[in-house]
Amino acid sequence: VRAAEALVAAGLRPIVLDEAPRAGGQIYRQPPPGFKRPKSALYGSEHRKADGVHRTMDALAGRIDYHPQALVWHNEDKVLDVLVDGETRAIPYTHLILATGATDRVLPFPGWLTPGVYTLGGSQVALKYQGCAIGGDVVFAGTGPLLYLVAYQYAKAGARVRAVLDTSRMADHLAGVGGMLRAPALLAKGLYYMGWLRAHGVPIHNGIRPVRVLGEDRVAGIVWRDARGRERQIACDAVGYGLALRSETQLASLAGCRFDFNAQDRAWLPARDRAGRSSVSGVYVAGDGAGIAGADAAELAGERAGLALVEDLGLRVDAARTQDLEKRLADIGRVRQALERTFPFPTDWAESVPDDLVVCRCEEITAGALRASVANDGAREMNRVKALTRIGMGRCQGRMCGAGATELLAHALQVGPEEVGRLRAQPPVKPFPIRVMSGGKP
Amino acid sequence: MSGVLRTEVAIIGGGIIGGSAALFLRKRGIDVTVLDTAACGAKASGVNYGGVRRQGRALEQMPLAQRAHAIWADLPGLIGIDGEYVRAGHLKLARNEEDLAALEAYRAHTRGFGMNLELITGERFRRQFPWLGEAVIGGSFCPEDGHANPRLVSPAFARAAGRLGARVLEHHAVTAVHHDGQDFVLHVGDAMEIRARFLLNCAGAWGNTFARAFGEDTPEESIHPLMMVTEPLPVFSQMSLGIQGGSIYARQVARGNCIIGGGRGVNTDADFARPGRANIATLLANAARIMPVLANAHVIRFWSGVEGNMPDHNPVLGPSGTTPGLFHAFGFSGAGFQIGPAVGEVLADLVATGRSSIPIDAFGIARFATPIRVPAAQPLPAGPHEETT
Numbered sequence: 001v002r003a004a005e006a007l008v009a010a011g012l013r014p015i016v017l018d019e020a021p022r023a024g025g026q027i028y029r030q031p032p033p034g035f036k037r038p039k040s041a042l043y044g045s046e047h048r049k050a051d052g053v054h055r056t057m058d059a060l061a062g063r064i065d066y067h068p069q070a071l072v073w074h075n076e077d078k079v080l081d082v083l084v085d086g087e088t089r090a091i092p093y094t095h096l097i098l099a100t101g102a103t104d105r106v107l108p109f110p111g112w113l114t115p116g117v118y119t120l121g122g123s124q125v126a127l128k129y130q131g132c133a134i135g136g137d138v139v140f141a142g143t144g145p146l147l148y149l150v151a152y153q154y155a156k157a158g159a160r161v162r163a164v165l166d167t168s169r170m171a172d173h174l175a176g177v178g179g180m181l182r183a184p185a186l187l188a189k190g191l192y193y194m195g196w197l198r199a200h201g202v203p204i205h206n207g208i209r210p211v212r213v214l215g216e217d218r219v220a221g222i223v224w225r226d227a228r229g230r231e232r233q234i235a236c237d238a239v240g241y242g243l244a245l246r247s248e249t250q251l252a253s254l255a256g257c258r259f260d261f262n263a264q265d266r267a268w269l270p271a272r273d274r275a276g277r278s279s280v281s282g283v284y285v286a287g288d289g290a291g292i293a294g295a296d297a298a299e300l301a302g303e304r305a306g307l308a309l310v311e312d313l314g315l316r317v318d319a320a321r322t323q324d325l326e327k328r329l330a331d332i333g334r335v336r337q338a339l340e341r342t343f344p345f346p347t348d349w350a351e352s353v354p355d356d357l358v359v360c361r362c363e364e365i366t367a368g369a370l371r372a373s374v375a376n377d378g379a380r381e382m383n384r385v386k387a388l389t390r391i392g393m394g395r396c397q398g399r400m401c402g403a404g405a406t407e408l409l410a411h412a413l414q415v416g417p418e419e420v421g422r423l424r425a426q427p428p429v430k431p432f433p434i435r436v437m438s439g440g441k442p
Numbered sequence: 443m444s445g446v447l448r449t450e451v452a453i454i455g456g457g458i459i460g461g462s463a464a465l466f467l468r469k470r471g472i473d474v475t476v477l478d479t480a481a482c483g484a485k486a487s488g489v490n491y492g493g494v495r496r497q498g499r500a501l502e503q504m505p506l507a508q509r510a511h512a513i514w515a516d517l518p519g520l521i522g523i524d525g526e527y528v529r530a531g532h533l534k535l536a537r538n539e540e541d542l543a544a545l546e547a548y549r550a551h552t553r554g555f556g557m558n559l560e561l562i563t564g565e566r567f568r569r570q571f572p573w574l575g576e577a578v579i580g581g582s583f584c585p586e587d588g589h590a591n592p593r594l595v596s597p598a599f600a601r602a603a604g605r606l607g608a609r610v611l612e613h614h615a616v617t618a619v620h621h622d623g624q625d626f627v628l629h630v631g632d633a634m635e636i637r638a639r640f641l642l643n644c645a646g647a648w649g650n651t652f653a654r655a656f657g658e659d660t661p662e663e664s665i666h667p668l669m670m671v672t673e674p675l676p677v678f679s680q681m682s683l684g685i686q687g688g689s690i691y692a693r694q695v696a697r698g699n700c701i702i703g704g705g706r707g708v709n710t711d712a713d714f715a716r717p718g719r720a721n722i723a724t725l726l727a728n729a730a731r732i733m734p735v736l737a738n739a740h741v742i743r744f745w746s747g748v749e750g751n752m753p754d755h756n757p758v759l760g761p762s763g764t765t766p767g768l769f770h771a772f773g774f775s776g777a778g779f780q781i782g783p784a785v786g787e788v789l790a791d792l793v794a795t796g797r798s799s800i801p802i803d804a805f806g807i808a809r810f811a812t813p814i815r816v817p818a819a820q821p822l823p824a825g826p827h828e829e830t831t
Contacts, residue, residue: 074717076716090719378601384484387593387597394673426745433741435730435737
C-alpha cells in the first residue's frame with residue numbers, strides 16, 4: 001500500500017496484485033465485508049495504523065489497478081503469471097516491487113500435526129479475519145512478540161487462555177530490555193500484554209521447551225519442560241505455536257535476485273540496498289518478505305522502495321524524506337536486534353527432535369529420514385536432501401518445512417545453517433489446478 | 443583434495459552412465475575414480491522423468507535396452523535400493539488411425555526383442571483405461587516396461603561403486619584435460635591433478651566439451667525437457683504413458699503424485715534451465731485433454747534440467763576416434779535412464795577387454811567426425827555451478 005501510494009504521488013499508475021481478498025496484508029488484514037467488529041477490537045492498540053493503511057488504499061482507488069485474490073505463481077523474463085478469477089494471466093512489467101510478507105516459522109515438536117494445533121499467525125488470522133477462535137481452552141507456545149499479542153487478543157475476545165509458554169528465559173528478557181528502550185512504545189505494549197495476562201490469571205512460563213501435544217483426534221493438552229527441567233502438562237483443546245516468522249522469498253528467487261544469508265533471521269534473503277533495490281535491476285523488495293522487521297518497518301520500507309523506483313525512473317524525490325525513511329528503518333533494525341535478544345531462537349531445537357518426528361507434513365518425511373540421508377548418502381546440502389528424501393517436494397515446496405529441515409541438516413553436519421544452502425524456488429509459488437491453463441494450444 | 447592422484451580409469455561425470463560404469467569396473471576389480479562437477483546423479487540423470495522403457499526406442503538401441511532390462515530386474519542387488527522401480531507397463535497412445543498404424547509398424551519391426559507389445563483399441567481400450575480422454579483412441583502396451591525414481595536411482599549407482607572401492611569425488615569440476623603421450627591428465631582447478639590410463643567421458647550435456655578437448659567435435663546440443671508434478675491423487679494407474687509423436691508422457695507414483703513431461707523448458711544459459719511460460723500452457727492443456735481425470739488436480743512444481751541431445755537422437759557411445767584409451771558415452775538425447783546400466787557395463791567391457799559384447803557400432807563418434815585442431819592444454823569452461831531440479 002505504501003509503495004503504491006509513493007508511486008501514485010509521483011504520477012505513476014501501478015498494478016497492485018494482492019493474494020488477499022481485501023488490502024491490509026496480514027497484520028492489518030480486513031475481515032470479509034459485513035463483519036461488524038470495530039477496528040479497535042480487531043487491531044487493538046494498532047487500530048489507527050490499520051485504519052491509516054486501509055484509508056490510504058481506499059483513497060488510491062481509481063489511481064491504481066488493484067487485483068485482489070490474485071496469486072502470482074511465476075516470475076520470469078519480466079513477466080508475472082497471475083491466477084485471478086480462475087484464470088491465469090501474464091502481466092509484463094518494467095519494474096517490480098515485491099512485498100510478499102512472511103509466514104510463521106514452524107519448528108515442529110511431537111504431536112504438532114494433531115488437529116487443534118495452529119501457528120500463532122494462523123491463530124491470529126482466524127480471530128481477526130473470521131472472528132473465530134482456534135479453541136475454547138487455548139495454550140500459546142513458542143516465542144516472540146506475537147506470542148503475547150495473540151494470547152492477549154484471544155483472552156480479550158473471550159477465549160480461556162490456559163497458559164503462555166515462552167521458550168525464551170527471563171534472563172533473555174532482561175538482556176533485551178536495554179535495547180528495547182530504543183522503542184519505548186513497543187516495550188510498553190509488550191509489558192502491558194504480559195501484565196494484563198498475569199492480572200487476568202493467565203500463567204506465563206519462561207525458559208520452557210514444548211515436549212509433546214496430547215490427544216489423538218483432537219488436542220487434549222500439552223506437555224512441556226519447565227526452566228528447571230521438570231516435565232509438566234496442562235489440559236487444553238487447542239495450541240497456538242510459533243517461533244517468529246520467515247520471509248516469503250520465492251518471487252525474488254524466480255526473478256533471479258542474489259540471496260545472502262541473514263544470521264538474525266537464520267535464512268537466505270534477497271540482497272538489497274537501504275532503499276530496497278535487489279541485485280536485479282528494476283526489482284525491489286520491501287517488508288517482511290525481504291527480512292523480518294514488522295508492520296511499522298513494512299510501511300516505511302514500502303514507501304522507500306516506491307521512492308527508489310521513482311528515483312530510478314529519473315523523477316525527482318524528496319531527499320529529506322528518503323533519508324528520514326532510511327534512518328527510521330535503521331532504528332527499527334536496531335530494535336529488531338534487541339527483540340532477537342529478548343526472544344532468542346532456541347538453538348537446541350534440532351538436537352531435541354526425535355527421529356520419528358514428521359518434519360515435512362506434505363510428504364510425511366521424518367527427521368530420521370533426513371538424518372539418514374546425511375549419514376548414509378552423504379547429503380550435505382538442502383537441494384540434495386530434497387532430492388533424496390522428498391523434504392520440500394510437496395504442496396508447500398519447502399515454504400513450511402524448509403526452516404526446520406535447514407536447522408536439522410545443519411545440526412546433523414555440525415555446521416551453521418548458512419553452510420547448507422537454500423532450496424531452489426520453482427514455479428508455481430503455490431499450487432494451482434491444471435484446468436486453469438487448459439485453454440492453451442494442443 | 444590436492445596433489446597428484448593416479449588411477450587406472452578416470453570417469454568424468456557421476457550420473458547414471460558414469461556411476462554404473464564405475465560400478466561395473468569395480469566388479470571387475472579395476473581401479474576407478476569418478477569426478478563430478480556437483481553431486482553425482484543430480485543433473486539430467488536425477489531430474490528426468492524416470493521412464494524405464496524400451497518401447498519407442500530405435501532398433502539399433504534394442505540390444506542395449508534388452509540387456510538393461512535384465513540388469514534392472516535386480517536393481518536392489520546392484521545398487522542396494524529398490525529406487526521405487528515398478529514394472530507396471532508402458533502404454534504408448536495413439537490419437538488417430540495414422541498413429542495406430544505407426545505403433546503397429548513399430549511392433550512388427552521390433553519383434554524378437556522380447557517386448558511383447560500388444561495393441562489395444564476400441565471397446566477394450568475404453569474399458570481398460572476409463573481415465574483416458576477421447577483425444578486418444580488406442581495404444582501399444584509393453585507389459586514389462588515401467589518407471590523408477592531417478593532422484594534415488596541415479597545417485598545410488600555412484601554410491602554403490604563407492605562401496606565397492608571406487609573413488610567418488612563430488613564437487614570436483616574437471617577444468618582441463620589432455621593426454622600427455624603416456625597418461626590422461628585431468629586438472630581439478632589448480633589444486634589437483636589426476637593421471638589415468640583410461641578416460642570415460644560420461645559428461646552428459648557437457649560431453650562434447652570434453653570430446654572437443656581431444657579434437658572431436660559433435661553437434662551435441664542442450665535440451666531442457668519440461669516436467670511437472672501434481673499433488674497426490676487417488677491412484678488410478680501405475681503404468682507409464684507415452685504418446686506417438688512424443689508430446690506428453692506421464693506416470694503416477696505409489697504415493698499418488700502424477701509426474702508429467704512434455705515439450706521443452708528454456709535455458710537461461712548453457713548450464714541452467716527453467717520451465718518456461720509458453721510451454722507450461724501447452725503441457726497443461728495436453729495433460730487435461732489426454733487425462734481429464736487431472737483437470738482439477740493441482741500442480742505443485744514445474745522443473746526442467748539440462749540434457750545432451752544428438753541430431754539423430756542416438757548417443758555417442760564407443761571409443762574415441764583420435765585418442766586410444768578414451769571412450770565416450772554422452773548425448774543420450776532424453777533417453778539414457780533405462781539403458782544407462784547397460785551402457786555402464788559396455789564401458790567396463792571396453793576398458794577391460796577392448797570389446798563390447800553388445801553391438802554399439804551405430805553410436806560411434808565417427809558418424810559426426812569433424813576433426814578439429816586442439817590448442818595445447820586448452821582450459822575448459824568452468825562447469826555448471828547449479829543444477830536444475
